[in-house]
Amino acid sequence: MDIEIYYEPRTKFNKRIQPIENKIFFSRIIRNWTKDITLESIISNLDEDFEACVITLEDCSGINSHVFENIDNIVSIFESYSNINTLIINNPPKFFYDKLKQLEETIKEKNYSYPKINATQIGKVNQGFDSNIIGQTLAKKAICRKLIAQMIRPTKKPLVLMFYGNPGIGKTETAKYLSSILYTKGSLLREQMTMVGGDSSVRFFKSTSHSEDSFSKHLLNRTSNVILLDEFALAPPFFQTTFFQMFDEGIYSDQNFTVDVSNSIIICTSNLQTIQDMEKNIDNALLSRFDGFIHFTDFTDEDKMEIIDKMICEFINPKNMKKRFIDKLDRTLIRQKIEKALPQLTNVRNIRKYTEDVIADTLMDDLLND
Ligand SMILES: Nc1ncnc2c1ncn2[C@@H]1O[C@H](COP(=O)(O)OP(=O)(O)OP(=O)(O)O)[C@@H](O)[C@H]1O
Ligand SMILES: [Mg+2]
Numbered sequence: 001m002d003i004e005i006y007y008e009p010r011t012k013f014n015k016r017i018q019p020i021e022n023k024i025f026f027s028r029i030i031r032n033w034t035k036d037i038t039l040e041s042i043i044s045n046l047d048e049d050f051e052a053c054v055i056t057l058e059d060c061s062g063i064n065s066h067v068f069e070n071i072d073n074i075v076s077i078f079e080s081y082s083n084i085n086t087l088i089i090n091n092p093p094k095f096f097y098d099k100l101k102q103l104e105e106t107i108k109e110k111n112y113s114y115p116k117i118n119a120t121q122i123g124k125v126n127q128g129f130d131s132n133i134i135g136q137t138l139a140k141k142a143i144c145r146k147l148i149a150q151m152i153r154p155t156k157k158p159l160v161l162m163f164y165g166n167p168g169i170g171k172t173e174t175a176k177y178l179s180s181i182l183y184t185k186g187s188l189l190r191e192q193m194t195m196v197g198g199d200s201s202v203r204f205f206k207s208t209s210h211s212e213d214s215f216s217k218h219l220l221n222r223t224s225n226v227i228l229l230d231e232f233a234l235a236p237p238f239f240q241t242t243f244f245q246m247f248d249e250g251i252y253s254d255q256n257f258t259v260d261v262s263n264s265i266i267i268c269t270s271n272l273q274t275i276q277d278m279e280k281n282i283d284n285a286l287l288s289r290f291d292g293f294i295h296f297t298d299f300t301d302e303d304k305m306e307i308i309d310k311m312i313c314e315f316i317n318p319k320n321m322k323k324r325f326i327d328k329l330d331r332t333l334i335r336q337k338i339e340k341a342l343p344q345l346t347n348v349r350n351i352r353k354y355t356e357d358v359i360a361d362t363l364m365d366d367l368l369n370d
Contacts, residue, residue: 001075002086003104005097007260008112009221010056013090017054020088024050027059030067039077046082053084057091057220061211068096072103091220093210093256113260114225116156117182122147125181132177133170134310135303139163139294143178146292147265156262160247160289162232164270164278165296168347171269172230174296178265179226186223191215193235193268205242207254216257225264232268233281240283247289301342304351308338311355328366334358 006013017023029046060068067074078084092100100107122144129140143161150159163171172190179188195201207214219227232240246252250262268290272278275293299307315321316329337358338345345351 001079001084001104002108003089003100004086004108004110005089005092005100006110006112007091007220008110009223010058010090011221011223012112013056017088020052020054022050022083023052023054023088024048024084025059026053026055027062029053030063042077043081046078046084049083051083052086052088053078055087055089055092057093057217060093060096063211065095065210068093068099071096071099075103091217091257094258095210095256111260113156114263116151116263117147117265118151119148121182122151125178128181129177133174134306135299136170136174136296139170139174139296142292142294143174146294149291150263150265156250158227158247158250158261158264158266160266160268160291162268162270162278162290162293163296164272164293166273166298166347167271168349169296169299170348171296172228175226175228175267175269178267179224179228182226182265183224188224188226188228189218189222190228190230191218192230193239194231201239205239205254207256210256214254214256216252216254216259219252219259219261220257225261227261227264227266229266229268231270233270233272233278237283240286244286244289247286298346304342304345305339307348307351308335308345308355311352312338315355315359325363329359329362334362 006016008016024046029042075087087100089100125147126140126144130137133140146159146161163174165171175190176188179186203209203212203214205215207216229235229243243252246261247266250260250264252259252261270278270281272281278287278293312331312334316326316331316334318326334355338351338355341354345354
């Protein structure tokens with residue numbers, strides 16, 4: 001039996017197997033398997049002229065591990081009663097991989113790894129930054145410098161960055177922006193670290209069972225090499241240490257999977273204000289593994305007005321608002337009203353709420369009297 005293993009996102013694997021004719025999915029073969037199934041009925045499923053059997057991680061999720069423990073029996077059934085001569089496997093869990101290794105000495109293995117980002121991409125990040133992220137020019141410069149450092153680095157180690165500063169000033173938005181520019185076809189992998197703590201998180205990050213959702217599965221299937229660990233400092237230290245190897249070597253390993261995250265950009269965010277605060281809250285050994293600490297600065301009045309103007313355009317816009325409402329609103333007046341509250345408006349979230357309120361107020365009298 002030829003065995004081919006592809007550690008790669010499901011989307012890539014799907015494209016790979018699409019042109020293969022005469023393939024059958026393992027899930028289809030075993031759909032009707034029960035404890036007391038007879039050999040005849042298994043074989044009757046193999047009647048057609050299949051030559052390749054495709055096994056995916058999803059197949060593995062729904063299946064009790066004893067099926068994979070018995071892969072040697074399954075392979076001998078294939079060999080004796082069907083034309084299946086190749087197993088094509090996507091992201092097998094470790095215990096299954098070990099079984100396969102016992103079965104065949106030579107296995108074709110392919111590990112997808114994301115390439116390094118290049119100078120053109122960094123140029124694009126720099127170019128579009130200010131029009132997407134307002135008031136963070138210093139952060140932009142620091143990020144670009146770190147991207148260049150990663151580009152010239154002789155190793156494939158991930159670039160590990162901490163974005164810190166007050167809420168609602170663009171940390172998460174910047175991670176999304178970077179991913180959208182660097183991996184135009186993919187989407188950012190985002191894990192909320194505030195949720196981390198209980199039993200379910202242990203299972204999620206250590207992947208104790210191959211059939212459950214896990215961080216390693218998310219990593220395996222990621223379509224962008226920007227990985228966001230949001231609110232990192234709020235995760236208990238026990239979890240933070242889980243990331244040592246990932247930060248150091250670009251490998252994330254749990255009980256079921258070993259994932260290659262080389263050349264990735266790992267972004268952790270935090271509301272802590274200073275590096276000293278971080279030293280108090282984050283495991284110091286882990287902290288020393290960060291390549292850079294990027295401070296996001298509070299908005300100046302100019303920044304705030306730029307955000308307000310953008311927001312007014314977004315709200316009072318024929319795309320989002322009926323013409324009869326637009327006709328009742330005076331943009332200059334609304335702008336002036338919001339400007340009066342400028343000192344209290346410290347982040348994009350409260351600017352948005354306040355803008356909404358001011359517009360609603362202006363419309364209210366009119367609407368309620370209609
Ligand atoms: N500097 C900015 N320029 C443009 N939009 C911004 C900026 N900062 C925040 N926003 C907008 O405000 C919202 C919240 O921003 P974001 O999620 O980036 O905040 P954050 O800094 O990550 O806050 P927190 O620490 O609470 O997670 C987003 O919808 C984003 O589009
Ligand atoms: Mg955030």
